[in-house]
Amino acid sequence: MSTHNELIESLRQxxxxxxxxxxxxxxxxxxxxxxxxxxKALAVVRPGSTAEVAAVVKACAAARVSMVPQGGNTxxxxxxxxxxxxxxxxLSLTRxxxxxxxxxxxxxxxxxxxxxxxxxxxxxxxxxxLFPLSLASEGSCTIGGNLGTNAGGTQVVRYGNTRELxxxxxxxxxxxxxxxxxxxxxxxxxxxxxxxxxIGSEGTLGxxxxxxxxxxxLPKAQLTAFAAVPSLEAAVQLLGLAHxxxxxxxxxxxxxxxxxxxxxxxxxxxQRVPFWQESAWAVVxxxxxxxxxxxxxxxxxxxxxxxxEAGCVSDAxxxxxxxxxxxxxxxxxxIPLAQAEEGLNIKHDISINxxxxxxxxxETNALLLARFPGARLVVYGHLGDGNLHYNVQAPxxxxxxxxxxxxxxxxxxxxxxxxxxxRGSISAEHGVGSLKVNTLPKHKSPVALGMxxxxxxxxxxxxxxxxxxxxxx
Numbered sequence: 001m002s003t004h005n006e007l008i009e010s011l012r013q014x015x016x017x018x019x020x021x022x023x024x025x026x027x028x029x030x031x032x033x034x035x036x037x038x039x040k041a042l043a044v045v046r047p048g049s050t051a052e053v054a055a056v057v058k059a060c061a062a063a064r065v066s067m068v069p070q071g072g073n074t075x076x077x078x079x080x081x082x083x084x085x086x087x088x089x090x091l092s093l094t095r096x097x098x099x100x101x102x103x104x105x106x107x108x109x110x111x112x113x114x115x116x117x118x119x120x121x122x123x124x125x126x127x128x129x130l131f132p133l134s135l136a137s138e139g140s141c142t143i144g145g146n147l148g149t150n151a152g153g154t155q156v157v158r159y160g161n162t163r164e165l166x167x168x169x170x171x172x173x174x175x176x177x178x179x180x181x182x183x184x185x186x187x188x189x190x191x192x193x194x195x196x197x198x199i200g201s202e203g204t205l206g207x208x209x210x211x212x213x214x215x216x217x218l219p220k221a222q223l224t225a226f227a228a229v230p231s232l233e234a235a236v237q238l239l240g241l242a243h244x245x246x247x248x249x250x251x252x253x254x255x256x257x258x259x260x261x262x263x264x265x266x267x268x269x270x271q272r273v274p275f276w277q278e279s280a281w282a283v284v285x286x287x288x289x290x291x292x293x294x295x296x297x298x299x300x301x302x303x304x305x306x307x308x309e310a311g312c313v314s315d316a317x318x319x320x321x322x323x324x325x326x327x328x329x330x331x332x333x334x335i336p337l338a339q340a341e342e343g344l345n346i347k348h349d350i351s352i353n354x355x356x357x358x359x360x361x362x363e364t365n366a367l368l369l370a371r372f373p374g375a376r377l378v379v380y381g382h383l384g385d386g387n388l389h390y391n392v393q394a395p396x397x398x399x400x401x402x403x404x405x406x407x408x409x410x411x412x413x414x415x416x417x418x419x420x421x422x423r424g425s426i427s428a429e430h431g432v433g434s435l436k437v438n439t440l441p442k443h444k445s446p447v448a449l450g451m452x453x454x455x456x457x458x459x460x461x462x463x464x465x466x467x468x469x470x471x472x473x
Contacts, residue, residue: 071145113144
């Protein structure tokens with residue numbers, strides 16, 4: 001205990017007493033976003049600079065106290081909150097929230113890790129550029145957390161995950177050293193590309209404190225369409241036509257099942273949900289055009305005409321204004337909220353090759369309904385990049401907490417077994433965290449796990465960086 005008291009006093013000297021929280025309501029830092037678990041922290045430490053992060057890490061390492069790096073705490077897999085021991089330090093990066101530099105000629109922006117994603121988007125837009133990462137939690141998630149989890153979102157079909165948007169990192173190692181890799185270079189073949197070790201590592205290898213990210217020109221026009229499709233096969237066919245007609249202009253392609261849309265209509269009746277009662281599936285697609293709105297609309301109209309002639313679209317609406325576009329996207333973004341209103345549910349964040357998604361859904365639906373009669377399937381997600389949120393709502397009139405407690409593990413086993421047979425991934429964009437840490441070894445090859453453990457041992461031999469997440473050591 002005296003060691004812990006000495007550490008806390010040392011941390012106060014480093015970051016200032018007001019930025020070391022040990023008492024009062026710490027829920028915002030110790031409870032995960034989905035409220036599945038609540039931990040207990042020895043202290044919540046809020047450094048204001050990279051040098052302070054390095055000093056905090058050195059102090060914790062000297063005291064053999066493990067650390068939990070945290071951004072906006074919006075993760076989905078319980079990966080950025082402390083355990084229940086009360087012996088871990090939460091390292092919150094939210095005070096480090098500045099844009100450092102914007103290099104218009106290099107099309108890059110360098111920011112602190114605690115910069116909120118929405119603030120980064122707005123800073124880029126004000127300078128005449130696009131930063132395309134877009135997530136439902138963008139008003140509170142941070143770029144460091146986005147990088148730590150390799151976040152996806154709705155624009156991956158065009159711009160890739162956060163990994164593809166990053167050119168350089170600044171990282172504090174598990175030993176408290178600072179690696180400055182903020183070069184902004186697009187070509188650098190001087191050995192291992194270290195940034196890729198830290199991106200997606202969920203804070204288990206070091207602390208990301210800064211990042212250099214790619215920028216793009218703002219599109220001249222951005223149009224959104226909402227299309228009714230009779231089947232997932234038709235949705236995949238529409239995706240192929242969209243690639244053919246729009247090329248790089250296709251920046252969003254989301255699919256939503258009828259039951260998922262029905263939940264939005266039920267719980268948010270103020271939203272107008274087109275076609276959901278007449279169609280088994282619907283798609284939201286976005287066309288970003290670098291020429292003009294007229295050109296964008298012409299391309300969209302040709303695409304939808306071809307899709308209707310091919311029979312893969314039965315009806316469609318194209319937004320006539322930004323307000324209408326936001327309303328159409330809001331339908332898609334409201335599905336998780338509508339699920340929460342409906343009650344507890346079991347979530348699966350899986351990825352499959354796009355061409356095999358219709359067969360996967362048909363097979364998995366049949367297996368689940370046969371074994372769990374009455375289960376309600378909420379299927380939606382980023383069809384453009386093969387990522388489905390394949391979720392399950394408890395049967396009506398059933399005790400939802402009991403259903404979740406009793407059926408989550410066997411239901412996960414069914415879904416993940418089919419994912420394996422389709423050579424997919426059990427975590428497409430949410431990460432592993434602690435929620436899937438014991439599941440991962442069943443679905444990752446021993447060779448891959450061995451290499452991951454070797455990296456962890458090499459960079460964090462004392463297992464002080466977010467232990468118990470991603471890998472069991």
